[in-house]
Amino acid sequence: MARLFRFLEKKRGTRRTGSNLAGSVGEALFFAAIFLLGVGVIASLISLHDPAAYGFGLGRWLIIMVAAPFTVLGSAGLIWTVLRIGVSVERRSAMAQTATEIDALSDVIPARPEYPTIPDLEGLKNSPGIELSYRLPRTETPAWRLLAATIFTLAWNAVACVLTVIAVRTHVARESDWYLTAVVLPFLAIGGWSIYYLLRLIVVHTGMGPTTVEVSDLPLEAGREYRASVWQQGHIRVFKFEVCLICEEEATYHQGTDCRTEVREVFRRAVFEQTDFLIEPSQPFQCSFFVAVPADAMHSFQGPHNSVHWRLVVRGSAEGWPEFRRAFPLVVYPSTQTLQVQVSSEQRRQAMTPPLRVVAGGAGVRA
Amino acid sequence: MTGTSLQDEPLLSICLGGNRKQYAAGDELICEYQIDAIDTSDMQAVEASVLWITEGKGEEDLGVHYFERRLPADAEDGDLRPLRRFKIYLPNSPLTYDGAILRIRWCVRLRLFARRGKEYVLEYPFTLGSVPAVPVDPASAAADDDE
Numbered sequence: 001m002a003r004l005f006r007f008l009e010k011k012r013g014t015r016r017t018g019s020n021l022a023g024s025v026g027e028a029l030f031f032a033a034i035f036l037l038g039v040g041v042i043a044s045l046i047s048l049h050d051p052a053a054y055g056f057g058l059g060r061w062l063i064i065m066v067a068a069p070f071t072v073l074g075s076a077g078l079i080w081t082v083l084r085i086g087v088s089v090e091r092r093s094a095m096a097q098t099a100t101e102i103d104a105l106s107d108v109i110p111a112r113p114e115y116p117t118i119p120d121l122e123g124l125k126n127s128p129g130i131e132l133s134y135r136l137p138r139t140e141t142p143a144w145r146l147l148a149a150t151i152f153t154l155a156w157n158a159v160a161c162v163l164t165v166i167a168v169r170t171h172v173a174r175e176s177d178w179y180l181t182a183v184v185l186p187f188l189a190i191g192g193w194s195i196y197y198l199l200r201l202i203v204v205h206t207g208m209g210p211t212t213v214e215v216s217d218l219p220l221e222a223g224r225e226y227r228a229s230v231w232q233q234g235h236i237r238v239f240k241f242e243v244c245l246i247c248e249e250e251a252t253y254h255q256g257t258d259c260r261t262e263v264r265e266v267f268r269r270a271v272f273e274q275t276d277f278l279i280e281p282s283q284p285f286q287c288s289f290f291v292a293v294p295a296d297a298m299h300s301f302q303g304p305h306n307s308v309h310w311r312l313v314v315r316g317s318a319e320g321w322p323e324f325r326r327a328f329p330l331v332v333y334p335s336t337q338t339l340q341v342q343v344s345s346e347q348r349r350q351a352m353t354p355p356l357r358v359v360a361g362g363a364g365v366r367a
Numbered sequence: 368m369t370g371t372s373l374q375d376e377p378l379l380s381i382c383l384g385g386n387r388k389q390y391a392a393g394d395e396l397i398c399e400y401q402i403d404a405i406d407t408s409d410m411q412a413v414e415a416s417v418l419w420i421t422e423g424k425g426e427e428d429l430g431v432h433y434f435e436r437r438l439p440a441d442a443e444d445g446d447l448r449p450l451r452r453f454k455i456y457l458p459n460s461p462l463t464y465d466g467a468i469l470r471i472r473w474c475v476r477l478r479l480f481a482r483r484g485k486e487y488v489l490e491y492p493f494t495l496g497s498v499p500a501v502p503v504d505p506a507s508a509a510a511d512d513d514e
Contacts, residue, residue: 117430117461249469251425262424264467266501298498301461303428306421306469334462334496339392342497 035074129214209233223295377405462496
C-alpha cells in the first residue's frame with residue numbers, strides 16, 4: 001500500500017492506495033466547497049434588487065441555473081460521502097442480498113421462545129469469529145449521527161452564507177446594516193463550529209481503526225465464564241484501553257409530545273485494562289480475557305418500552321484523538337441460581353399451613 | 368393488593384396452591400378463584416390471567432402468560448361464582464426484577480365484568496425466580512424523587 005499520495009496512477013476500481021481517512025475527509029471537503037460555491041453565487045445574485053436582471057435570455061437566470069446544480073451536487077455528494085463512512089461495499093452488498101431473500105411468510109409466524117422477552121440471537125450469531133465462535137456487531141452505528149450533523153451543517157451554513165452575502169453587499173454599497181451584521185456574526189460562529197464538529201466526527205469514525213470483539217459462546221449464561229477477544233486497529237499511541245462488562249436499564253416514556261429514553265447503568269465490571277502502548281497499522285492490538293456475568297444477575301430483557309441490556313464496552317483514550325467508546329451487545333440468559341427459589345425456613349412453615357384465601361378489600365378467610 | 372370492601376360490592380378471592388408467594392421458572396402454578404356477594408344475573412364475564420407488568424420510569428409493558436375468559440354460557444347453570452381452578456406452568460422469563468428505574472412483577476389478575484359496565488379487579492402478586500434487588504444509589508434515588 002502506497003504511503004504517499006500519487007497524482008498520476010491507474011484507477012483500480014473503488015479501491016484506494018492512499019489513506020482512507022484523507023480520502024474521506026478530502027471528499028467531504030470537496031463536496032462542501034462545491035455546495036458553498038453554489039449557495040454563495042445564488043445568494044449574491046438574489047440579493048441584488050434589480051427586477052430587470054430577471055428577464056429571459058443570457059441574464060441572471062442562466063447563472064442561477066448553473067449555480068443550482070452546484071448546490072445540489074455538493075449537498076448530495078456530502079451526504080453520500082457521510083453515509084458510506086464505516087460501511088464496506090461487501091456489507092452493503094450483503095444487506096441488499098439479505099433484503100431480497102426475506103421470506104415474508106416465515107417471518108410473520110412467531111415461534112414460541114423458550115425464554116420469552118429475552119432478545120433473540122438472530123443478529124448476533126450470523127457472523128463467525130476468526131479465533132472464537134462469534135463476532136459481535138456494534139450496538140450503535142455512527143451513520144445517523146453523521147447524517148444528522150451533515151444535514152444540520154449544510155442547512156445552517158446555507159442560511160449563514162446567504163445572510164453574509166447580503167450583509168457584505170450593504171457594506172460595499174456604503175449602506176451598512178449593522179443590525180444585520182450583528183445577527184450574521186453568531187450565525188457564522190455556529191456555522192464554523194458545526195463544520196468543525198462534522199469534520200471531527202468524520203475523523204473519529206474513519207481514522208480510528210475498527211474494533212472487533214469475539215466471544216466463545218452465545219448466549220451467555222449468568223454464572224458461567226466465557227472467553228472473549230478484542231482487536232483494535234489503527235495507528236495510534238493509546239494512553240488507556242479498557243473493556244468493561246456493563247448492564248443498563250433502558251426506559252422509554254412520553255412527556256407531553258416528547259418521547260424520552262432514560263438509561264441507567266446498574267452493573268459495571270472492568271474485564272480488561274492496559275495503558276500506554278502503540279498500535280501499528282501492520283499489527284493490530286489484540287487482547288484475550290475471560291468474561292463472567294454474576295450468577296445472581298438479571299437476564300437480558302426486551303419489552304416494548306423497557307429493557308435490560310448487557311454489553312461489552314471498549315473505551316480508550318489515545319494521543320491526538322478524542323476519547324472513543326464502542327459497545328457490543330450480549331444476550332444473557334438467567335442462571336440456574338436465579339431460576340430457582342431461595343426458600344427460607346419460615347416460608348416452608350407457612351407453606352404447610354392451610355391456604356389463605358385473599359378476599360378483595362376484606363380480611364382473609366380460611367378455606 | 369387492589370379492591371375495595373364496600374358491602375354492596377362483590378367479593379373476589381384468589382388462592383395460589385400452597386399459599387405460595389415464590390415460584391421457580393417452570394414451576395406448576397395452581398390457582399383457585401371464586402366470586403361471591405353478587406347475583407348471578409349481574410355477572411357478564413370473568414377473566415383470569417397470569418401476567419407480568421413493568422413499573423418504573425418507562426411506560427408500562429405487559430405480557431400475558433395465561434388468560435381465560437368465561438361467560439355465563441360457559442358455566443354450569445350459568446353461574447360464574449363457584450370455585451374455579453386452573454393449573455399452568457410458569458415460563459423461564461422474565462424473572463421478577465427490582466431494578467433502578469425498572470421493576471418487573473408477576474401477578475394473577477382476576478377481573479369481573481358486571482352489569483352497567485362496572486368492573487372489579489383483584490391482583491395477587493407473586494415472585495418468579497430469585498434475582499436480588501439492585502442496590503439503590505442514594506444520589507440517583509434523590510434525583511428520581513425530585514422529578
